[in-house]
Amino acid sequence: MISDRPAGPDDRSPASPRTDEAPFPAAPSHDFTVRRRTLIALLVAAIVLPCVYVATMAWNDLRTREADATDVTLRTVRVAEEHALKVFDMNDALDTRIVDGVQDLDDEGIRLNEAQIHEKLDAIGGGYPQVAAVSIFGRDGDLLASSRYSPPPPVSILTRDDFVGIRAGRMIDHVSRVMQGQVSGEIVFNTGVARHDAQGQFDGLVSVALRPAYFGTFYRELLGADSPMALGLVRSDGAILAFEPPPPAAQARAGGPGITAGSPFASALAGGKDAGVVHMRSQLLDDKVILAYRRVGAYPVYVTCAYRSSAIWAAWYRHLSVLIISMFTPSIALWCVIWLSLRRLAAEEEAWERWQAEASMRRSIESAYRQSRKMEALGNLVGSVAHDFNNLLMIVSANVQIARRRGAAAFERELSAIERALKSGQSLTRQLLGVARKQPLRNETIHAGRWLPASRELLRASLGAKVSLVVDVDESVWPVNVDVAEFELALINLAVNARDAMPNGGRFTVRARNIAFRPGEGFPLDGEFVHVSLEDSGVGMSPDVLARAFEPLYTTKPKGMGTGLGLPQVFAFCERSGGLAAIDSAIGAGTSVHLYLPRAAAAPAVAHEPAPREDSVAPPHGLxxxxxxxxxxxxxxxxxxxxxxxxxxxxxxxxxxxxxxxxxxxxxxxxxxxxxxxxxxxxxxxxxxxxxxxxxxxxxxxxxxxxxxxxxxxxxxxxxxxxxxxxxxxxxxxxxxxxxxxxxxxxxxxxxxxxxxxxxxxxxx
Missing domain, CATH: 3.40.50.2300 (Response regulator)
Incomplete structure (x- = not known):
């Protein structure tokens, strides 16, 4: 193989000495020591300082988030406390109004006027969404009148905790625990006021049943969707009256769960504190929380707002991740720079040689890129012409077939001439589309070590009788995935060019071998390839012709003997197959064309016999x-x-x-x-x-x-x-x-x- 490219600086082997430049001076040993110590000190600082900064910022951010969460719970619990106070004040006013209305009536008097009292109770409590029922009970716990039923069902609350507690004068029982209504079955809790006779003796009570769901709805609207907080209404003894989101235990059984004994909040309730903030683990939320609480006026009821610690930690982790990435990304880059600097101290000569190779590769890639852009521009033009020419060929071909089918025997000679011209036009169009990268490929995996020797007859027919053919291909050559028709056309184009370059005869040699390129070796591609070389002993090419050999429509042959599409088709075929084509030539030394085709990942498919066709029962009808x-x-x-x-x-x-x-x-x-x-x-x-x-x-x-x-x-x-x-x-x-x-x-x-x-x-x- 002979190259026409003049030798230059890039052609020196890596091991050859440089005669035109002085060698790099050796650096003093103390210079390396100072630079190494400086780099190590920078490395330590680049590790320690970001860690200290991140730890400080993370601690401050966590404290800030906890303070913000505490502030939110305090503001939210205050809103909930004002709402609950209005509800309980209104209930107290209702109870007092009803007590005053039946003050002069004993149990029998209430029973006698039950219908009128029912209408008044319904008018008083029926317009409030939180009120489930308003009831009047006698001194023995019997239901005397109700806003929901007239006449009232036979119900007694003689043994119920709130009745017993109010009769005994206990303040806490003026607000009952959550219970299931005896008549309606609805989940409620009651606020009651005692009735007294003229002598001041206990004469029954007036009870207003409140719906916990009303409070849950208000709390849900107050918190909003996906809130990390939870709101609750709790008696001073720890019994939960309402909670949002509702805990499974509260949904599972009437009466509701209570505050865990011994918890910080339970201790605050036991101490009679009116407001405060505690940190504790909530069994209802199954999480650690920041809990703010406030007493609702003088009632034995507290409003609580819990902020989940897991939400605080999740937001803190997200911020910490961003902080770590933003801080340590430049630090890692700095560590890499320092490491590379240390490596360069011991490998400057190797880096210089590597830079020379990379510069050479860059020039090669830029040249290939310019060639590719030129081929693309020409390809678009050629492809447009070929597409329109295809339609013309389709018109001529269809009409020739029509003429034949109509029995134009007198024009057989002329039709045959048209068909020969059609085949030439189709071949020319195929070449044009191939050069334009618009020819459809039908890739298949072939065994190159067997396929190339089997192409001897095709090559001999293209070379003619004066040129001898030598095929030196071993069966161990890897398979390749190519369009067989395009591969055959490429071989024919190269064989025809070789025949024209050897008018007095010569030798055309086909060789194939396996080759692998690794990144950094100076070859534009990397990977495993089958290298097919086709060499002739012809007149060769001048440097000017060699530089334009792959240019479409460029030819040095006489008019009528060449189209300028042969070598461009070879180049386009290799490029579209994922490989590369190259030429080495010199005047009087012949030409070598090198095809680099990538190795196929799979083995060639095994040919199968076609399945026998079923015989038709009747002749097929027209479609x-x-x-x-x-x-x-x-x-x-x-x-x-x-x-x-x-x-x-x-x-x-x-x-x-x-x-x-x-x-x-x-x-x-x-x-x-x-x-x-x-x-x-x-x-x-x-x-x-x-x-x-x-x-x-x-x-x-x-x-x-x-x-x-x-x-x-x-x-x-x-x-x-x-x-x-x-x-x-x-x-x-x-x-x-x-x-x-x-x-x-x-x-x-x-x-x-x-x-x-x-x-x-x-x-x-």
């Missing part, structure tokens, strides 16, 4: 085909050809109208047993590249949603569209497609429809 094509001439030719094959064709100019036809035909076929033959389609044949808001792939996806069993064949000439179409469950043909291949696909669809119809008929029978 009802929906043809979607925006080019009128292509559509006309394809429609005529399909009709000559015996199929019924309906045309649509875009995907939107095609989808509307399918949906309308589906509805018509479902509602009308005598629908026309075109009410439902057997096949949709659509181009992919079309104007409008939907292309062919969008149409296929929409059809799969509304008609999953409807076969779809898509036609395209663009590789990027073909790659996307392969992810959709449809058949795909690349332009310009072979009419015989389309005919085979249609026959297969006819057989599938016939088989499906036979199965449905057998299932019906």
């Amino acid at each position: 009802r085909v929906l043809l979607v094509e925006d080019n009128d001439e292509v559509a006309a030719g394809t429609e005529a050809l399909l009709q000559m094959m015996g199929h019924h064709v309906t045309c649509a100019n875009d995907a939107v109208s095609a989808l509307a036809l399918v949906k309308a035909g589906h509805v018509a076929a479902a509602n009308d047993d005598d629908a026309t033959p075109f009410a439902h389609f057997d096949l949709v044949l659509s181009d992919i590249h079309m104007p409008g808001e939907m292309n062919g792939i969008d149409l296929a996806e929409a059809l799969q949603n509304c008609e999953p069993t409807l076969p779809v064949i898509l036609v395209t000439g663009y590789a990027e569209e073909l790659e996307r179409a392969r992810h959709v469950d449809v058949r795909v043909l690349s332009k310009p497609f072979d009419i015989a291949l389309l005919e085979k696909l249609l026959e297969a669809i006819q057989r599938d429809l016939q088989t499906r119809a036979r199965r449905e008929r057998d299932a019906t029978l």
